[in-house]
Amino acid sequence: MSRDIAQEESVRETVQTFFQLLGTGDADRVADVFAEEIDWYVPGDESLPWVGRRTRREQVPGYFNLLWPALVAGESVVEFHKLLVDGADAVWLGRFTHTVQANKRTFTTPVAFHFTIENGKIVRLHLYEDTHAVSQAVAA
Template sequence: MNTKSNTTEETRAIVEQFYKRRSLNDIDAVIDLIADDIKWEIPGDKDLAPWLGNRSSKAEVREFFSLQKQYVKSLIFDTKQLVVEGENAVAVGYLSSRMLKTNKVFNSHFMTHFTVKNKQITHYFFSEDSLELVKVLTEDERKIEEQKIKDSSAIDLVILYFEKTDKRETDLDTLFSEDVEIYYPKFGEAKGRTEINRFIAWTRGFIEKLTHEISDFSYVISENRVIVEGTESGILKSGKTFSKTRFCSVFTIKDNLISRMYIYVDPDFAGEDAERFGY
C-alpha cells in the first residue's frame, strides 16, 4: 500500500471513530481526536444559536458540545456518504433536531469537511441550512428575508459557474476572486485566479464533454458557504463515457465572487487514473 493510500485509510479511520464516539455521546473520547490547535468552523448567527461559530482549542470545542446539549436535542443524525482522499474527508448526510428554545424541529442536509494530520483532526467545517435554522429559532421576518436574499444570490452565482462549465466558456475566471482557493482530487490545492485557468485547462485535457444535472442539485447554504451535491456525466478525450458520477462541491462567496471552491469527486471516471495527476 503506498503512502497516499495509507494516509487515506488513516483519515477514514479517524473520521469513522469521530462519528462513532459522537453517537455514543462520549465527548471525552471525541476530544481526544481533536488537535490542540484545531480550526473548528460552524458558520451561523451566534446570537440566535450560541453553539455556532469558530473555535481554536480543545476547551472551546468542549464548550461547543456543552452549548449544543443545552440548546438542541438531536433526533436524527445520519451520515449518508463519506468521501476520503489523503488528509481530507467529506461527510454528507441528513439531520433532524429539536430546538429547545422554541420547541420547533430543524431538518437539514449537512456537509462536514475534515482534515486529519498525525491521526488528529486539525480542521473541522460543518455546514447546514442557515435559512431553515433561522426560521426555527426566530419569528423575525426581517432576519428571515435577509437570509433568503443572501441564499438566492449565492445559488445564482454557483449555477452560473456550472452553466459556463458545461458550455466550455472561456471567461470562467471572471466569476472568481483574485485570491481564490481551489481544490480538486489529483490536481491538489492551488490559489489565485491564474490557477483557475490552469485547472480548467487541466480538466479539459482529459474531458471532452461535461454535463451537470443542475435541476437535480441539492444545496446546503450556511452563511457565505454553498454546498452542492449532484451528479455529472460526460465523454472523455479517450472516447469513453461516464454517467451520473456523484460529486460534492463547496463554494465560499465573498463580494459576489467565488473566493473558495473545493470539489470532491472520484476523478478516475474510466479507470485512467495515471493520466490525471496535476502534480
C-alpha cells in the same frame, strides 16, 4: 499523483471515530480526537451561542455543551450519505433532523463536514448546513 491508501484509511477511521464519539454524548471524549491546535468553523446566526470559530482542542467540548442542551435529547436523526476521502481531507455528507428544546420545533438540514486529519487527529472541522433553517427553528 499517487494515492496514499494507508493515509486515506487512517483519515476514514478518524472521521468514523468522531461520529461514534458523538453518539456517546460525552463532549470531552469527542475532543480527544482533535489536535491541540485546530481550525474549527461553524457558520451561522451569531445569536446562536455555538456558532463561530474555535482554535484549540479545549474549546471543542464547549461547542457541544452549548448545542446539545438546545436540542431534545433522543430525538435527533443523523442520516449518513457518503464519506469522500482524498489524502488528508475528508468530506462527510448527510442530513440532520433535530427538535429544539425551547419551542419543540423540528428542523431538517443537509450537512457537510470538511475534515483535515494529521497524525490521526482532526486539525480542521468546517461544518456546512442550512444555517437559515437552524436560526428559524431556534428563534423564539
